[in-house]
Amino acid sequence: MLTVEKLTKVFPGGTAALKDVSFSIRQGEFMAVIGLSGSGKSTLLRCINRLINPTSGRILWDNTDVTAAKGAELRRIRRHIGMIFQQFNLVKQSSVSTNVLSGRLGYVNPWLSLCGYFPAEDRARALRALEHVGIPEKIQERADMLSGGQQQRVAIARALMQEPQLILADEPVASLDPVLAHSIMQYLEELNRKDGITILCSLHFLDLVHRYATRVIGLKAGEVVFEGLPGELTRERFKEVYGEEAEMATLGKPLD
Amino acid sequence: MDHKKPHLLIGLLALVIPGAGHILQGRKQQGVAILAGVPALIGLGLWQQTPLVFVGAAAVWLWSVWDIYRSLNEKPSGTVLPFLAGMMAVYAAAVAATDFQPAKLISGFSSIKPVLSALAKPDILAYPTQDKIGAAPVMVPCIDPLPRPDVQGSRRTVILTDSACAAVGETIRIKGVGFIPNFEGELWWRNPISALQRLTKNGRPQSFKTDEKGEFTADIKIPLAVPLNAMPAPGRTQTHQIEARQHKPYGSLQPTETLRLVVAKMGETLALAFLATVLATIFAIPIGFLAARNLMGGNKITLAVYYLTRTVLNIIRSIETLIWAIIFGVWVGLGPFAGTLALLFHSIAALGKLYSEAVESVDPRPVEAVRATGANPFQVVIFGVIPQITATFLSFTLYRWDINVRMATVIGLVCDAGIGFLVIQWIRLGSYNAMATTIIAITLVIAVLDYGSAVVRKRIIEGIPVGRGKKFSRRAMRAAGAICFVVLFIASWRAADINLDAFVRDAGNGVRLARELLTPEILDRPTELRSTDAELWTPAKSCSSKNAATTGVGPRIRLSQSCADVGDALTITGEELPPQSRVYIRWLFPDGGELRVKENCCDTDADGRVRLSTRVHPLADSKNYNGRPVRVSIQWHEAVGGLKLSPAVIKTGELALITLLMALLATTLGSLIAIPVSFLAARNIVGAGPLGSALYYATRTVFNLWRSIEPMILALIFATWVGLGPFAGILALTLNNIPNLGKLFSEAIEEIDMGQVEALTATGANRLQVIRYAVVPQLIPKFTAFILYQWDINIRMSTVIGFVGGGGIGQQWRVWVQLNQYAAAAVATWAIVAMVWIMDYASSKMRVKLV
Numbered sequence A: 001m002l003t004v005e006k007l008t009k010v011f012p013g014g015t016a017a018l019k020d021v022s023f024s025i026r027q028g029e030f031m032a033v034i035g036l037s038g039s040g041k042s043t044l045l046r047c048i049n050r051l052i053n054p055t056s057g058r059i060l061w062d063n064t065d066v067t068a069a070k071g072a073e074l075r076r077i078r079r080h081i082g083m084i085f086q087q088f089n090l091v092k093q094s095s096v097s098t099n100v101l102s103g104r105l106g107y108v109n110p111w112l113s114l115c116g117y118f119p120a121e122d123r124a125r126a127l128r129a130l131e132h133v134g135i136p137e138k139i140q141e142r143a144d145m146l147s148g149g150q151q152q153r154v155a156i157a158r159a160l161m162q163e164p165q166l167i168l169a170d171e172p173v174a175s176l177d178p179v180l181a182h183s184i185m186q187y188l189e190e191l192n193r194k195d196g197i198t199i200l201c202s203l204h205f206l207d208l209v210h211r212y213a214t215r216v217i218g219l220k221a222g223e224v225v226f227e228g229l230p231g232e233l234t235r236e237r238f239k240e241v242y243g244e245e246a247e248m249a250t251l252g253k254p255l256d
Numbered sequence B: 001m002d003h004k005k006p007h008l009l010i011g012l013l014a015l016v017i018p019g020a021g022h023i024l025q026g027r028k029q030q031g032v033a034i035l036a037g038v039p040a041l042i043g044l045g046l047w048q049q050t051p052l053v054f055v056g057a058a059a060v061w062l063w064s065v066w067d068i069y070r071s072l073n074e075k076p077s078g079t080v081l082p083f084l085a086g087m088m089a090v091y092a093a094a095v096a097a098t099d100f101q102p103a104k105l106i107s108g109f110s111s112i113k114p115v116l117s118a119l120a121k122p123d124i125l126a127y128p129t130q131d132k133i134g135a136a137p138v139m140v141p142c143i144d145p146l147p148r149p150d151v152q153g154s155r156r157t158v159i160l161t162d163s164a165c166a167a168v169g170e171t172i173r174i175k176g177v178g179f180i181p182n183f184e185g186e187l188w189w190r191n192p193i194s195a196l197q198r199l200t201k202n203g204r205p206q207s208f209k210t211d212e213k214g215e216f217t218a219d220i221k222i223p224l225a226v227p228l229n230a231m232p233a234p235g236r237t238q239t240h241q242i243e244a245r246q247h248k249p250y251g252s253l254q255p256t257e258t259l260r261l262v263v264a265k266m267g268e269t270l271a272l273a274f275l276a277t278v279l280a281t282i283f284a285i286p287i288g289f290l291a292a293r294n295l296m297g298g299n300k301i302t303l304a305v306y307y308l309t310r311t312v313l314n315i316i317r318s319i320e321t322l323i324w325a326i327i328f329g330v331w332v333g334l335g336p337f338a339g340t341l342a343l344l345f346h347s348i349a350a351l352g353k354l355y356s357e358a359v360e361s362v363d364p365r366p367v368e369a370v371r372a373t374g375a376n377p378f379q380v381v382i383f384g385v386i387p388q389i390t391a392t393f394l395s396f397t398l399y400r401w402d403i404n405v406r407m408a409t410v411i412g413l414v415c416d417a418g419i420g421f422l423v424i425q426w427i428r429l430g431s432y433n434a435m436a437t438t439i440i441a442i443t444l445v446i447a448v449l450d451y452g453s454a455v456v457r458k459r460i461i462e463g464i465p466v467g468r469g470k471k472f473s474r475r476a477m478r479a480a481g482a483i484c485f486v487v488l489f490i491a492s493w494r495a496a497d498i499n500l501d502a503f504v505r506d507a508g509n510g511v512r513l514a515r516e517l518l519t520p521e522i523l524d525r526p527t528e529l530r531s532t533d534a535e536l537w538t539p540a541k542s543c544s545s546k547n548a549a550t551t552g553v554g555p556r557i558r559l560s561q562s563c564a565d566v567g568d569a570l571t572i573t574g575e576e577l578p579p580q581s582r583v584y585i586r587w588l589f590p591d592g593g594e595l596r597v598k599e600n601c602c603d604t605d606a607d608g609r610v611r612l613s614t615r616v617h618p619l620a621d622s623k624n625y626n627g628r629p630v631r632v633s634i635q636w637h638e639a640v641g642g643l644k645l646s647p648a649v650i651k652t653g654e655l656a657l658i659t660l661l662m663a664l665l666a667t668t669l670g671s672l673i674a675i676p677v678s679f680l681a682a683r684n685i686v687g688a689g690p691l692g693s694a695l696y697y698a699t700r701t702v703f704n705l706w707r708s709i710e711p712m713i714l715a716l717i718f719a720t721w722v723g724l725g726p727f728a729g730i731l732a733l734t735l736n737n738i739p740n741l742g743k744l745f746s747e748a749i750e751e752i753d754m755g756q757v758e759a760l761t762a763t764g765a766n767r768l769q770v771i772r773y774a775v776v777p778q779l780i781p782k783f784t785a786f787i788l789y790q791w792d793i794n795i796r797m798s799t800v801i802g803f804v805g806g807g808g809i810g811q812q813w814r815v816w817v818q819l820n821q822y823a824a825a826a827v828a829t830w831a832i833v834a835m836v837w838i839m840d841y842a843s844s845k846m847r848v849k850l851v
């Protein structure tokens, strides 16, 4: 469903964050992207929905060329791709309901939305999405009154509002403590299993990869250095790929 | 459905008493807002007689009923519409109350044009000139015989005319001799009252050029140089003069006299600010400790001292420096000393407050740690407290120095101190170029100092020592700094014209003034002038009746005789008048004239009697009035009715409201303009490209320079432009707010969390939607906080902007002080204090809620 071909990104400063990255995801997969900090995980995910414009290469989404899309077409592609961020990126001064509803912005009448109007069915949908992530009672609160885990759930609800076929999750649990991390990952797993939403998730924790992913690619300095099943990525293999001194934390107990 | 009836009742109640329905429904906040808001709006409407205000009030009222009706169907309606209607009404009232007429900007442009064009060519450097001026009289028009002219022509530089007289519009030929050879000159015409005008030829200013002998000839058309109503009567003539002027520059550029004055006065300004800051720091340090709660909260006595200090500081602080300047001007006489005292006084209060806050925020843990080592209280302060507060104190002091320089530049607008005095003087004389030079100098100096002190303050707070290098050189620098400081201090002391003698000698005066300015005349008993009178006939022989008195009970007058000759002795007695009060005894002449019988007279005794012996006044002769008698009257003021609010209170109330509305309009306009502009000064909006950077730096620089133009000076300019009054004040404040708010806004924009923007972009939202849902929500609370803060400042400023013609309560305060009506001024003083306090409190509360 998503094919990435020879994707390269060179930032204006000259940093080559991605070099000829190619891979593809099939419908229904839960693919993890791992790599040390600075290896290009975020850049990769942002290229896919074009928050960053790649320097060269192609991204095909159900046979549409994302890299060539512009304006309204690009927004149509984006509205089917949910995104979840490490820092949640909620609009903190807005209410939870506005944050969740803003997931519908790609669908609703743009002019009405500027006046703050959303159709009743979308409002109902927002409540369902919040019920889905287990915090319907927070709907009227200001987003910054919520705890980190709750905020990330709101962010998931916002992504759900997009009726996404793919969710890009950029280290969704890196700012959360271990227990919360598992609960958030379980929501993603559920979306993946039950609703068949494809998930591309960058992760910092090896055991989360083992626990939730169906496939893994590893990035190192912008290049794909590993691609396979989670089971194949043992601790030994990891050290082989990233070098002796590299370490990736497991939840609770760091490697080494 | 059985609930319907009470609902209907509630609805009816809402129709009768606005907001009552909401309160009954338990929506207290909304209810009270409506209950207070609607009558307030109606009041504004009645006050200003503006229909639009009533429309707004009606809209809010009707909405409240409609909202009750809606709530029956459990569909609450939004509060945006009534809010907008209410605001519309307030703005309509504000526009009417403040005489807000943008058209005046155009109609008044001609009076400001010379000032604006002068700003483009300040009077800084000029070549010294060698001047040759020749003059010759011309009589206009010709009469026969022609009188000799009132003035003689110049001697060495001669102008010869081919005719001694001419009529307006005729042409005469002149010849100039003895001028600078081969050089140009200008031709001027001087009318009989010495007003000069440039002669024109074909609509252009007329010039001449001399030949190598220093001679020239020119044809001159006699101009119309006196107004038509001042033209000589037929058969008369007037002496005019032709002047030919040459100014030949030589040598090199020299600073002008203006520039020299500006530099001298600028030095004085800086000296005042320096002295006031240093002295204020010395006084404010102990006060800062006395006003710190954590130190003084220990027992009842110290707590009382704490509250007392705080209150006094707050009162002094809320009265603007310029007001203090006027007060001290009355006390010790206008001049630099009064200016210094005003700056000093206000600074002590402001610094005292800041210092006390710094002391209050001292971290108790290190103090405890020092105490735990067994240090005595003195050591605890030195090692535990002082290190924590030094940097903050220093930075506050620098900040104050900044403010004092700004204040010192404008203090001259009200008393003869510092550079502001030059501005006022030159605007009165119409020397616009000189005034422009001064304004530019003030602006530049403030901009430079602002920048410098911002840098230094940042370094102090970050703890970077001033001056790098080895220990020795640092010590040397410190010593040099100390010497500089002492020298500056002594120089400033001199410049400030410190006269402690006058200060002490006139202390009684000052205290009395302060007391009068703080003792308001709130209630007033209205009085009426009553009188009683008796006739006096002259001369005595043509008169029959011999005793003249108003009889019966009540106030009455009796004359010793009712027939008398001019110069005869006359005793005037008044009875049953108000006891122990002033009465006025006057001659009333039949032609309507009046004359006091005696100056400074008279007071009644305890029984209400008064007696005055005098002589019959020469004007009292009945011959002058066709035999009608003159009258003698006793007049007195008698209280009628009960106590009423004094006119000063009513006037003050109205002006206070106008001042608030001025601040409101200025803040609104300033914000509306600043918001779009601020995006140009935000790095993350304009981008890092060359065009973006250029835009960014240009906007920032303009903001910074513009911010340095004092609002008082803007008010002065706008008062010239659109006339005295609140509108000038609004324009000045608006213009001052744009760069201030623009700067704050652009900094807020630069702090936008781009993650939120990114997240919404990722949902497929378009650009406008992203702005609406990710940018606007981030900006609204910050912008609102800044706007409230600015409104707060505007209210403070609008209390003094009236001193130079900006309207509002300040203008009236100054008028009252100048008329010695201190009791009325006291009302305004307290109104100012109250306004500043309430706004301070309200806006800080609102800001806390927002952020």
Ligand SMILES: Nc1ncnc2c1ncn2[C@@H]1O[C@H](COP(=O)(O)OP(=O)(O)O)[C@@H](O)[C@H]1O
Residues within 6 Å of the ligand: A011, A012, A013, A015, A016, A017, A035, A036, A037, A038, A039, A040, A041, A042, A043, A044
């Ligand atoms: N906006 C940017 N401009 C310049 N360099 C960037 C930018 N974003 C990321 N980089 C660089 O690209 C590289 C990859 O970064 P990133 O994709 O954030 O890595 P990861 O998410 O794996 O930690 C890093 O070297 C980073 O410094």
Ligand SMILES: [Mg+2]
Residues within 6 Å of the ligand: A041, A042, A043, A171
């Ligand atoms: Mg990253």
